[in-house]
Amino acid sequence: MIKFDDVSKRYPGGHEALSHIDFHLGRGELAFLTGHSGAGKSTLLKLIMHMELASSGQVIVNGQNLNKLKRRQVPFYRRNIGLVFQDHQLLFDRTVYDNVALPLLIAGYEPREAARRVRAALDKVGLLHKENQNPIALSSGEQQRVGIARAVVNKPLLLLADEPTGNLDPELSAEIMELFEQFSSVGVTVLIASHDLSLISRLEHRMLVLDHGRLLPVGQE
Amino acid sequence: MARMSEKKTKPVLGQSRPKANSAWQNLFAQHQETAVDSLLRLLLEPLASLLTWAVIAIALALPLTLILLLQNLQQIGSGLDQVSNISLFMVPEVTAQTLDETLRDISVRTDVAAAELITSEQALQEFEQNSGFGEALQGLDTNPLPAVILVTPAATSQPAVEALHAELAANPNVEYAQLDLAWLQRLNAIVEFASRMATLLALMLGAGVILVIGNTVRLAIENRRAEIVVIKLVGGTDAYVSRPFLYTGLWYGVGGGLLAVLLISLVMFGLQGPVSRLVGVYDSNFSLIGLGISNSCLVLMVAGFLGWFGAWISVLRHLRAIEPR
Numbered sequence: 001m002i003k004f005d006d007v008s009k010r011y012p013g014g015h016e017a018l019s020h021i022d023f024h025l026g027r028g029e030l031a032f033l034t035g036h037s038g039a040g041k042s043t044l045l046k047l048i049m050h051m052e053l054a055s056s057g058q059v060i061v062n063g064q065n066l067n068k069l070k071r072r073q074v075p076f077y078r079r080n081i082g083l084v085f086q087d088h089q090l091l092f093d094r095t096v097y098d099n100v101a102l103p104l105l106i107a108g109y110e111p112r113e114a115a116r117r118v119r120a121a122l123d124k125v126g127l128l129h130k131e132n133q134n135p136i137a138l139s140s141g142e143q144q145r146v147g148i149a150r151a152v153v154n155k156p157l158l159l160l161a162d163e164p165t166g167n168l169d170p171e172l173s174a175e176i177m178e179l180f181e182q183f184s185s186v187g188v189t190v191l192i193a194s195h196d197l198s199l200i201s202r203l204e205h206r207m208l209v210l211d212h213g214r215l216l217p218v219g220q221e
Numbered sequence: 222m223a224r225m226s227e228k229k230t231k232p233v234l235g236q237s238r239p240k241a242n243s244a245w246q247n248l249f250a251q252h253q254e255t256a257v258d259s260l261l262r263l264l265l266e267p268l269a270s271l272l273t274w275a276v277i278a279i280a281l282a283l284p285l286t287l288i289l290l291l292q293n294l295q296q297i298g299s300g301l302d303q304v305s306n307i308s309l310f311m312v313p314e315v316t317a318q319t320l321d322e323t324l325r326d327i328s329v330r331t332d333v334a335a336a337e338l339i340t341s342e343q344a345l346q347e348f349e350q351n352s353g354f355g356e357a358l359q360g361l362d363t364n365p366l367p368a369v370i371l372v373t374p375a376a377t378s379q380p381a382v383e384a385l386h387a388e389l390a391a392n393p394n395v396e397y398a399q400l401d402l403a404w405l406q407r408l409n410a411i412v413e414f415a416s417r418m419a420t421l422l423a424l425m426l427g428a429g430v431i432l433v434i435g436n437t438v439r440l441a442i443e444n445r446r447a448e449i450v451v452i453k454l455v456g457g458t459d460a461y462v463s464r465p466f467l468y469t470g471l472w473y474g475v476g477g478g479l480l481a482v483l484l485i486s487l488v489m490f491g492l493q494g495p496v497s498r499l500v501g502v503y504d505s506n507f508s509l510i511g512l513g514i515s516n517s518c519l520v521l522m523v524a525g526f527l528g529w530f531g532a533w534i535s536v537l538r539h540l541r542a543i544e545p546r
Contacts, residue, residue, distance in 0.1 A: 049454070051545050072458070079456030089451050103455040108247040150455070 001027045001158060001189040002048060007057035009043050009213075017043040018213045021057070025191060025206075027157075030184035032200045033193040035210030041193040044210070045160050048191070049083060050074050062157060079107055082151030082188075086163035088143045090135040090150075096122070097131040100149045107154060121149040125179060141172040148179060152188075159183055161192040165199065173199055252464070259468035263476070270476070273437055277477025280430050281524055282484040284423035285512075289485065290492075291419060293509055294412050306401040307372040307386050313341075315394050320368055323394055327372060332385050334375040341368045367396065427527060434473045434531030438466050442539050450545045463536045467529055474528020478521040485512050485520075 002025040009018040018040045025031055033041050046052040047059050050066050059066045062080070069077055090099050100121055104114040122128045125145035127138075135143055144164060151159060161180065165173035173196065181203070184190045194200055200207065209216040263270040309327075311320065320338060327336045339347075344366040348354070372389065374382045382400065390398035442449070452462055489511045496509050512520070 049545075051454075075453070075456045075458040075461075077456075078454060083454055089447070089454075091448050091451060093448075102452065105251075106452060106455060106457045106461055108244060108251065110247060111250075 001025055001029070001062055002191065003058075003060040004044075004047075005058040005060065007047065007054045007059055009040075009047060009052060010055040016213055018047075018210075021215050023208060023215060025189060027189055028184060028187045029206065030181060030190040031192070031206040031208055032203075033191055033208045033210065034195055034197065034200065037195065039210035040213045041195075041210055042162060045162055045191070045193055048158075048160060049081065050077060075106075079103065079154060080157050082154075082156040082159040084144075084147050084151045084159070084161035084164045086166040088135075088147035090143055090146055092134060092136045094134075095132050096127065096135055096138070096146050099135055099146060100131075100153050102150060103154050109154075117153055117155075118149075121153040122146075124152070124182075125149045140167050141175070144168060144172075144176060145179070148176070152183060157189060159188050159190045161190070161194075163194055164192060165194065165196055170199065177203060251461075255464045256468045256471075259465050260472050262465075263469065263472055270473075273433065273473055274476040274480050276433055277430050277473065277524065277528075278480030278484055280426040280433070281477060281481035281520065282488070284419050284426055285481065285520065286485050286488050287419040287422065288416070289489070289510075289512065291412050291416050294408065296510065307374065307382075307389060308399045308401060309370040309372060309389055309392075309395045310397045310399070311368045311370065312394055312396045313367050315368065319394055320370075323392065324370055327370065327389070332375050332381065333372055335373040337371045339369045339371065341366045344369060430474070430477070430524070430527045431531040431534070434470050434528045435535040437473060438470050438532040438535040439539050441469055442466060442535065442543070446543055449540065449543050453543075454545045459541070463533075463540055466536050466540065467532050470528040470530075470532020470535070471525050472528070474524040474526065474531075475521055477528070478524025481524065482512060482517045482520050 002023075004021045004023050007018060007021040008016065010016045021044070033044060035041055043052065047054055047066070048061060050069060053067065061077075064077065066077075091102075097118055100118045101114055104117060109117070119128060119131070122131055125148055127142060127145055127149065130138065130142065135146055138146065144167075148164070151161075159180070164180075165176050168176065177192075177199065180190050180192060192200075311323075315323075317340075320340070324336055324338045327333055341364050345364050348366065349359075372385075374385050376382060376385070386398055386400045389395060449462055489509055493509050500508075
């Protein structure tokens with residue numbers, strides 16, 4: 001599903017955020033991306049989102065070489081990726097329902113089909129009863145779950161999360177991780193960037209450990 | 222309005238997409254929703270929007286009113302037949318006999334089609350009836366009006382008429398010979414000059430409208446930066462992101478155009494009274510022509526286009542620059 005082939009990313013100014021990254025993540029696999037802050041976790045996710053381009057090497061997602069993606073294809077590529085942010089990035093000028101419906105609206109879903117999917121996604125994260133509220137009125141754990149509902153509402157093949165539990169207490173964090181595990185079990189590929197080692201080491205999943213832009217060999221984390 | 226890149230580009234991954242037959246309907250529904258939403262956003266801030274609309278309206282109404290008034294002036298010119306008449310104002314001391322002789326001499330000329338004598342008594346009578354100065358004239362001891370011979374030249378070409386004019390003016394009994402077309406030519410020249418000025422003014426102010434709307438839309442883009450970033454990250458195309466702002470520009474233009482039409486109508490209504498009093502004095506049935514329905518629609522369309530275009534420039538410059546980082 002995700003394949004990094006000798007990928008390096010050098011920012012203008014010479015800072016090398018990632019060097020010679022090689023890994024492959026299969027369909028339905030769940031993996032944690034971890035490492036100290038500044039190790040390159042965000043950069044790696046940005047490469048997958050096509051927010052940044054690799055300086056050298058190939059990033060291939062679902063058979064698509066991202067270096068060869070044309071500008072006008074990028075939106076359609078992104079519609080297949082659910083993205084969960086640390087600060088959830090909800091829009092406070094509209095209801096929970098409208099926040100979750102946004103990706104479907106953009107993709108041009110028929111309203112009844114969209115409504116069905118939005119309700120299913122909200123039900124999945126346990127917030128169906130809050131669909132008409134403004135997200136600003138929700139707790140941070142609930143806001144994060146709305147963000148997850150928005151990320152999964154159009155059934156993406158790939159779910160990326162950037163520090164999804166960064167602002168949450170351990171109990172809420174465990175709940176969020178459980179949600180990700182559920183998506184993985186139905187075939188969604190999930191990649192979670194997190195430095196919450198105490199939490200992710202308890203969950204028995206594959207770990208990709210970055211250290212100063214390099215991927216540590218398995219077993220050395 | 223927005224580019225249809227949704228249609229051209231295939232989905233990159235093999236993900237199911239909305240069915241094609243409903244895609245057009247959905248796109249239409251999206252446009253409708255965006256259009257209404259953009260309008261509502263403007264109406265939710267009535268004062269700010271009204272100010273922008275007023276600026277646009279004034280910028281549009283100013284040159285349009287000028288052009289409209291000039292068209293009315295040209296209408297005066299075209300109402301007169303194009304044959305130039307020559308009015309010969311006779312020397313006041315001239316006798317009735319000399320007048321008759323002069324009239325006869327002129328009438329037999331081959332380059333004169335017709336000649337008509339208006340005696341000073343006739344002129345006074347006519348003036349009393351039509352000018353409204355009747356009572357004032359009765360207070361005078363003597364008739365101040367000279368006798369006039371109206372000459373219609375046989376030729377219509379300018380040099381021939383001017384030659385005739387010069388010849389008749391040389392007659393010692395003629396105090397002053399006036400070529401009636403001269404004032405019309407002068408008027409036409411002035412109107413033409415003013416039209417050119419008005420067109421230039423319209424172009425400059427039209428560019429001003431584009432800039433004003435472009436800048437207003439730039440602020441709207443800045444205010445919705447967070448939303449734009451999220452939309453781009455969840456797969457919104459450039460067309461989708463641009464759409465609300467293009468509609469915002471369109472509504473600014475149309476609203477400004479509507480206000481401009483209103484403003485022009487008010488100006489025309491205000492001028493109607495003085496103008497009819499003025500033309501009443503000149504014994505004319507001229508009346509002011511307003512904008513009319515089809516021209517009003519044209520103003521709305523042009524204003525809408527200017528708004529859309531201003532927004533488009535702004536979107537091109539500023540929206541592309543907002544990329545998720």
